[in-house]
Amino acid sequence: MTDNNDTAGSGREPAEGGAAPGRVVGTPSPAAEKQLLVSEDISAPAGAGEELDEKAAKRAERVVALFFLAAFAGSVAFIAYYIGWSGRDGGMHGIDRARESNYWLGGMMALSFLALAIGVTIWVRRLMTAKPIVQERHELQADAQTRREFTQDFLEGAHDSGITKRPLLRRTLLLAAAPLGLAPLVLLRDLGPLPEKRLRHTYWGEAVKKAQAEGKKGVRLVVDGTNKPLKASDFASPGSMITVLPEGIEESHHALNQIAKAVTILVNIPADQIKGGTEKNWTVNGIVAYSKICTHVGCPAALYEQTTHHILCPCHQSTFDATDGAKVIFGPAARSLPQLPLATENGYLIATGDFPEPIGPSFWERG
Incomplete structure (x- = not known):
C-alpha cells in the first residue's frame, strides 16, 4: 500500500486523474519565493533606507501630476457648470433640468476627488521611502529637546515625502486642492436665493x-x-x-x-x-x-x-x-x-x- 504522506512530500506530480499533492507541515511556503511587488510596479514603495530610483520616480511624478491636473479640471468644470451653464434660463433651479444638473455636478465632483485620491496614493506608494517610525510616549508638556526633535523629524518627513524636493508635485497638488476648497463656498448659494426682484x-x-x-x-x-x-x-x-x-x-x-x-x-x-x-x-x-x-x-x-x-x-x-x-x-x-x-x-x-x-x-x- 502506498504511503500518501511520502507522495505529498516528495514534490512529484500525481498520476493523471489523481489528487493534487499537499505541502508537508514545516516546509517553507512556496509563496515566500515569489516577488509580490516588482521594481517596475508604480505602486511599490522603496524599502527602509533604500534610495529611490530617480528615473522611475520621475515617471511616477509625472503620473501623479497628471492626476492632480485632472482633479483641478474636474473642480473647475464643477464650478463653471454650477455658475454658468446650469444657471442659464432657470438652469439647475428649474424643475426641468434638476436631474441633468445633479448628474453633471456629481460626476465632476466625483472625478475631482477620485483623481486627487489616486494621485496621492501613487505619491505615497511610489515616491515615499518605507522608513520605520518609532513613537515614544512622554509627559504631555514637551520640553525644548522634544520640540527640537519634533522639528527635525518634521523636516525629515517633509524631505522623505518629496514635497520639498519635487516642486512639480507640490504645485500641482496645490492647484488641484484650491478649487475643491472653493466648491463648498459655491454651494452656499443653495442655502437660499440671493435677494432679487x-x-x-x-x-x-x-x-x-x-x-x-x-x-x-x-x-x-x-x-x-x-x-x-x-x-x-x-x-x-x-x-x-x-x-x-x-x-x-x-x-x-x-x-x-x-x-x-x-x-x-x-x-x-x-x-x-x-x-x-x-x-x-x-x-x-x-x-x-x-x-x-x-x-x-x-x-x-x-x-x-x-x-x-x-x-x-x-x-x-x-x-x-x-x-x-x-x-x-x-x-x-x-x-x-x-x-x-x-x-x-x-x-x-x-x-x-x-x-x-x-x-x-x-x-x-x-x-
Missing part, C-alpha cells in the same frame, strides 16, 4: 403687456386644468371659488415655474358685502381675484368658506377675509393676499395688470 412680477404682467401690444385691454383668465377662457356669466353664483391662470401660460418658457407664481383664486362675493379694503375698481359684479399663495410660508390658500367668505390656508390655518381685501384675521400670516385687477372684454374676464405687490411670504426674493 423676480417675485416682484409674475406672468400676469408679461401676459397683459403681450395682450395690450395686440390691441386688447388685457389677458383673459382661463380655468386651471381645462385652460378654458372664463366669462363673467359663467361665474355669476355668489359663494363660489375657482382657480385661474393667465391665458397662454403653458406656452411660456419654464411654464411650471411661471404657473407656481401666477396661480390665482376667484371668489364671487355679493356686491353689498365688499368692504373698503378691497379695490372695488378691480372687481367685476362682485368677482374678486387674489393670489393663491399664502403670505406665511407659501402654501396654497385653497379653502373657502361660503358663508363667511373666508379664505383659509390648510398648512398653518392662516385666514383671510375675502370681503376686505383678503386681510389676515387669524393665523401667522402677516400680509394680505395681493389682489389682481380685473375687467371684462367681450364678456370674458380679463386681467388688466400684474399684482400690485410681491406675492408670497415676505422672506421670499423681494429685494
